[in-house]
Amino acid sequence: MIEVQGLTRTYGTFTAVDNISFSCVPGTVTGFLGPNGAGKTTTMRVMVGLTPASSGKVTIGGHLYKDIPNPGRHVGVLLDASAQHAGRTGREILELGATTMGLPSSRVDEMLELVSLTPTEAKRRLRNYSLGMKQRLGIAHALLGDPSVLILDEPANGLDPAGIRWMRGLLKGYAERGGTVLLSSHLLHEVEQIADEMILIGNGKIVAQGDKKTLLAGAAAKGGGVHSYATALDNAALAAALTAKGITVAGAGDGLRIEAESVEVGRAALEAGVVLTDLRGGEGGLEDLFLELTAETQREAIS
Amino acid sequence: MSAIHTLDVSGTAKTPFHRLVRVELRKSYDTRAGFWLLLSIALIVLAAEIIVLAVTTVQDEAIAFGDFIGVAAFLTSFLLPVLGIMVLTTEWSQRSAMVTFSLEPRRPLVIAAKALVGVLLTLATVAIAIGIGAVCTLLYRLIEGHADWTFGWPDMFAFLLTQVLAMLGGFALAALLLNTPAAIVAFFVYKWVLPPLFFAGAALMGWFDSLRPWIDFQSSQEAIWDWSSSGEDWAQLVVSGIVWLVIPLAIGIRRVLRAEVK
Ligand SMILES: Nc1ncnc2c1ncn2[C@@H]1O[C@H](COP(=O)(O)OP(=O)(O)OP(=O)(O)O)[C@@H](O)[C@H]1O
Numbered sequence: 001m002i003e004v005q006g007l008t009r010t011y012g013t014f015t016a017v018d019n020i021s022f023s024c025v026p027g028t029v030t031g032f033l034g035p036n037g038a039g040k041t042t043t044m045r046v047m048v049g050l051t052p053a054s055s056g057k058v059t060i061g062g063h064l065y066k067d068i069p070n071p072g073r074h075v076g077v078l079l080d081a082s083a084q085h086a087g088r089t090g091r092e093i094l095e096l097g098a099t100t101m102g103l104p105s106s107r108v109d110e111m112l113e114l115v116s117l118t119p120t121e122a123k124r125r126l127r128n129y130s131l132g133m134k135q136r137l138g139i140a141h142a143l144l145g146d147p148s149v150l151i152l153d154e155p156a157n158g159l160d161p162a163g164i165r166w167m168r169g170l171l172k173g174y175a176e177r178g179g180t181v182l183l184s185s186h187l188l189h190e191v192e193q194i195a196d197e198m199i200l201i202g203n204g205k206i207v208a209q210g211d212k213k214t215l216l217a218g219a220a221a222k223g224g225g226v227h228s229y230a231t232a233l234d235n236a237a238l239a240a241a242l243t244a245k246g247i248t249v250a251g252a253g254d255g256l257r258i259e260a261e262s263v264e265v266g267r268a269a270l271e272a273g274v275v276l277t278d279l280r281g282g283e284g285g286l287e288d289l290f291l292e293l294t295a296e297t298q299r300e301a302i303s
Numbered sequence: 304m305s306a307i308h309t310l311d312v313s314g315t316a317k318t319p320f321h322r323l324v325r326v327e328l329r330k331s332y333d334t335r336a337g338f339w340l341l342l343s344i345a346l347i348v349l350a351a352e353i354i355v356l357a358v359t360t361v362q363d364e365a366i367a368f369g370d371f372i373g374v375a376a377f378l379t380s381f382l383l384p385v386l387g388i389m390v391l392t393t394e395w396s397q398r399s400a401m402v403t404f405s406l407e408p409r410r411p412l413v414i415a416a417k418a419l420v421g422v423l424l425t426l427a428t429v430a431i432a433i434g435i436g437a438v439c440t441l442l443y444r445l446i447e448g449h450a451d452w453t454f455g456w457p458d459m460f461a462f463l464l465t466q467v468l469a470m471l472g473g474f475a476l477a478a479l480l481l482n483t484p485a486a487i488v489a490f491f492v493y494k495w496v497l498p499p500l501f502f503a504g505a506a507l508m509g510w511f512d513s514l515r516p517w518i519d520f521q522s523s524q525e526a527i528w529d530w531s532s533s534g535e536d537w538a539q540l541v542v543s544g545i546v547w548l549v550i551p552l553a554i555g556i557r558r559v560l561r562a563e564v565k
């Protein structure tokens with residue numbers, strides 16, 4: 001649905017987005033991940049024609065964005081929730097959007113309700129909105145035209161934990177009904193729970209892409225290694241049983257860090273008759289991969 | 304690419320221009336800043352006319368309907384350009400252009416809608432000014448027992464056209480600069496600083512004296528009020544209009560079309 005083909009955007013001698021290509025498929029949520037300044041926002045801005053591409057192009061459902069008639073009815077866009085007149089009320093902002101798209105004002109009420117902004121809050125001016133309220137309004141604006149494609153730049157920015165969970169459900173349901181969702185973030189754990197596909201970008205280049213499994217397999221192949229964490233009533237016995245199987249074990253906090261999949265640990269515990277109180281797969285594999293892949297572009301050195 | 308990956312847009316109509324105009328019109332008054340600008344234009348005209356009425360009746364001076372209009376025209380000739388500026392620059396200073404242009408990527412249409420809103424508000428201002436002028440003339444008649452209703456269609460037309468041109472002057476500078484304070488300063492330089500410079504230049508240099516009518520948009524607008532019969536006067540209006548309206552607008556629009564909207 002969204003096709004990015006050889007997209008490059010330069011500012012003077014600086015290349016913000018460097019020859020990237022990827023596509024987003026209907027029925028899926030695609031997570032666009034990368035550290036600060038990686039080029040996520042720039043890519044999304046090119047998608048909707050706010051920034052011209054230096055070379056390459058983006059099509060949405062086979063069209064250039066500027067060729068889509070009444071684009072708000074097809075593509076929902078949230079790039080910057082505070083890019084609105086601070087003196088307008090939340091409701092008025094949605095009313096203007098609805099009028100432009102040719103929608104009745106009942107649609108505004110539906111959207112306000114959907115994002116849980118109360119009628120009193122909707123009457124407040126945007127300058128008096130909290131970060132999360134602005135974000136909710138931005139999401140409402142993106143959904144106004146009931147689009148089939150959503151392009152959201154850091155939609156979870158400023159949302160409280162309940163709000164983040166709500167948004168996750170919303171976007172998942174949206175994709176399940178056949179919608180195409182592209183959302184950006186720099187928080188891996190935020191994206192991995194909803195994204196079917198992930199695109200990792202660093203320094204304007206795509207460093208890895210695929211679903212979570214593919215990425216993890218890639219991480220394992222790179223030597224990142226699969227690992228898990230376990231805590232048992234008798235840690236020493238568990239460690240001995242695992243070591244006997246030739247598995248590397250190290251102490252980690254109250255429990256153990258084991259260089260094997262959690263299923264192996266469970267089996268060893270069963271055979272050794274040790275009671276496990278906690279067993280987790282090493283989700284850190286993806287986190288490590290993300291940090292490693294984007295290492296050169298990271299501002300902080302990774303310890 | 305499979306069919307499922309294409310977006311069927313055949314059933315969607317392009318956003319009609321009248322809808323863009325309606326939205327832009329609403330944007331001109333739905334914020335406190337916009338609302339007060341419009342209201343102040345009306346209130347300033349009203350206050351000035353009341354003062355003129357009070358002074359003339361107290362001093363038993365003669366005043367015509369057309370004089371009241373003249374007072375209004377003098378005031379609106381610098382209030383309306385500020386309106387023309389605000390209509391355009393607010394989108395940039397408030398960054399809402401990002402949303403406006405993602406909902407309507409055909410940017411020239413958005414700018415045209417804004418210009419039309421400026422013209423509509425100018426027409427409304429002119430109508431209100433004429434209304435206030437008529438009421439004042441009527442009051443003058445009640446107090447003084449007589450009134451002079453001299454104000455013909457040519458005057459009405461000249462009033463309207465000069466006000467539209469004034470508003471568009473502000474709009475053009477706004478398109479060029481895309482920044483409210485810069486455009487307002489530029490407008491006041493054009494309005495107050497340039498005429499004396501033109502005057503001095505013409506007095507000192509003979510060649511400039513003959514060039515001046517062709518580049519002085521403000522003085523060439525006299526042709527409209529005088530309903531001049533000289534073709535040269537109108538040619539000067541057109542040429543100076545190109546210098547002060549068409550060129551800045553063209554450069555400004557080109558800039559808006561290419562600009563990265565942040
Ligand atoms: N107009 C511009 N002129 C110069 N450099 C720019 C311009 N716009 C963006 N950049 C640069 O392009 C790079 C990519 O910026 P972008 O906003 O796309 O990053 P991002 O991935 O969205 O980061 P974040 O996660 O912090 O939002 C940055 O280094 C930024 O400074």
Ligand SMILES: [Mg+2]
Binds near residue numbers: 040041042153
């Ligand atoms: Mg960004």
